[in-house]
Amino acid sequence: MSWLLHLYKTYESNLDRVGEIEKKYNDREYTLLPVSHTTQNAHIEVEVTEDGEFHSAFVIDKNDASTLIPCTEESASRAGAKIAPYPLHDKLSYVAGDFVAYGGQIKKEEPFTYYIKQLEDWAQSPYATAKVCSIYNYLKKGQLIQDLVHAKILCVDADNKLIEKWDKKYESLYPEKPLIFSTVAGGQDSAFIRFNVHSPKEILTKVWKDREMYDSFIRYYQNLLGGEDICYVTGQKLPSTDKHANKIRNAADKAKLISANDTSGFTFRGRFSQSNEVASISYEVSQKAHNALKWLINRQAKIIDQRVFLVWGNDMPDIADPTEDTYSIDPTPVTVVQRKSFTNQEFANEVSKALEGYRNDISSKSQVNIMILDSATTGRMAVLYYRHMDKELYLDRLVKWHSTCVWLHRYRKNEQGEFVQFYGAPATKDIAFAAYGPRANEKVVKGLMERMLPCIVDDLKIPQDIVTSVYQRASNPVSMEKWEWEKTLSIACALINRQEGFKLALDMESNDRDYLFGRLLAVADVLERSALGREETRASNAIRYMNAFSRHPARTWMTIQQSLQPYQARMGTKASYLSKIIDEVASRIKIEDFNNRPLSGKYLLGFYSQRHELYQKRENNKDAVEASNEEEKSI
Secondary structure (H helix, E strand, O other), X not given: OHHHHHHHHHHHHOHHHEOOOEEOOOOOEEOEOOOOEEEEEOOEEEEEEOOOOEEEEEEOOHHHOEEEEEOOHHXXXXXXXXXXXXXXXXXXXXXXXXXXXXXOOOOOOOHHHHHHHHHHHHHOOOOOOHHHHHHHHHHOOOOHHHHHHHOOOOOEOOOOOEOOOOOHHHHHOOOOOOOHHHHOOOOHHHOEEEEEEEOOOOOOOOHHHOHHHHHHHHHHHHOOOOOEEEOOOOOOEEEEEOXXXXXXXXXXXXXXXXXXXXXXXXXXXXXXXXXXXXXXXXXXXXXXXXXXXXXXXHHHOEEEOOEEEEEEEOOOOOOOOOOOOHHHHOOOHHHHHHOOOOOHHHHHHHHHHHOHHHHHHOOOXXXXXXXXXXXXXXXXXXXXXXXXXXXXXHHHHHHXXXXXXXXEEEEEEOOOOOEEEEEEOOOHHHHHHHHHOOOOOHHHHHHHHHHHHHHHHOOOOOOHHHHHHHHHXXXXXXXXXXXHHHHHHHHHHHHHHHHHOOOOOOOOOOOOHHHHHHHHHXXXXXXXXXXXOOOOXXXXXXXXXXXXHHHOHHHHHHHHHHHHHHHHHHHHHHHHHHHHHHHHHHHHOOHHHOOOOOOOOHHHHHHHHHHHHHHHHHHHHHHHHHHHHHHHHHO
């Protein structure tokens, strides 16, 4: 129940945002739903006058289809042949009194009868607004389809019946294919209608965006609720419900987090006789908690293959995401890499400064929630992972992760589309691609992201199979493109570094066998690359033999060293500096350690650090030469 309570508290903390339309990155609208409301994709918009007469109608563009509509407990969970009308906007079969007259098929009773009676009760209640009355006065005439046909929105055949499916035989009646057939997935009878009120005197707020309309239905419907019981979430005696919301991830999502309608499948039978004996949840709490969850998912969740990864704060929803990399938390870590000898403690201080905004923006009593949701079937959803943590502890865990699982990365792009380098932790999604390749199935990716989350927020060890998989791919550069290998290599170094605690700066004092072998491989790679020149793009022998080198280092090194001799001869004295490094590093390996025992991941750290050191020196020397030449020109 704790996740429900904290979602309910989140809703209460953001009451000022209820009904406020926000936009996603793709311009899709979403909002924090009012109580007793849901969203539905509408196909046709009908405008009526204030006097209750038909004014106009048009087919809705798909980008504007999402509509906020009032709903009852019954209508929110209706399925199959069950008749449960929405209070205002609904399908054509519910809102059109002439549906049967135009060939509409109904299974038992006519849905319009139930719909118009429910709308009448609202329109005649003391809570009704002028807009509700205008829409009711029009719809009770029962001529909606007639008006839509005259407005050329709906199409009928020669017998004046709704055309079920578009066919070329109707081209004699309609020269062009009507827009409604490209908008509605099924037949015309499945079109969803939303209503608006037109005034010639003033521009009225759209019905589905009008706060007065929200409040009107909420007050009306709360007056109808009964059956009070103890709410297991708040402990208060309130009207309860056993029908909980769906459409949690999107408007087409039928999976529910709470459901007990299966009286024959032993969902609760055997222990309890009634579903409310398992848990009683009030209507208000259920509505507010589910609406807060929908809003948060639209606003800031990551969704991988329908699995939801969500992090939020009770008071302020925005909080640093544990699945993101260090660059996303602080896009200025480029300056950090200028100091290659940064210790973990120093870098932790830098990360802590970047997170300082989150510490200050959230009240001292605020809590952080981490949740993972997914559904195995179309009707049931589960909370796969949930953690409720103190804000300070959560941010401290993030600081530790971003200052221990660190390395120098060059695969991110800035807003200008340019590659930038940053020192820090990789994103969990990038770890998945490093472990299984960029074309990995989304089911595999979301599984790894779920397993990595406790490593970050609970400070657990990274599963060894993940580290091994990344290590093995990083040791096989010939199996991938250069950019992919470089990305995999830096991520592998970050994961291994979390276990070993090395620095990016080359450790000249380390006599670790695997680290030294990695350094040898790096020098061989740089030497051959220097001899080949920038025009030659083929992989060096060191890179081509890297996989074999990780499994049989002594034997493979003999092959690599023999292949270096022609390049050393070609470079002459220019190769002496790199040759001396090879001699110096090799001499540090003990005789008994110079064998074919497979290398651990530490050799990748030695390889990366040594290569980085050599390239840094070359760049510095190049800058010094260019500066000297410029100085001579000025003289």
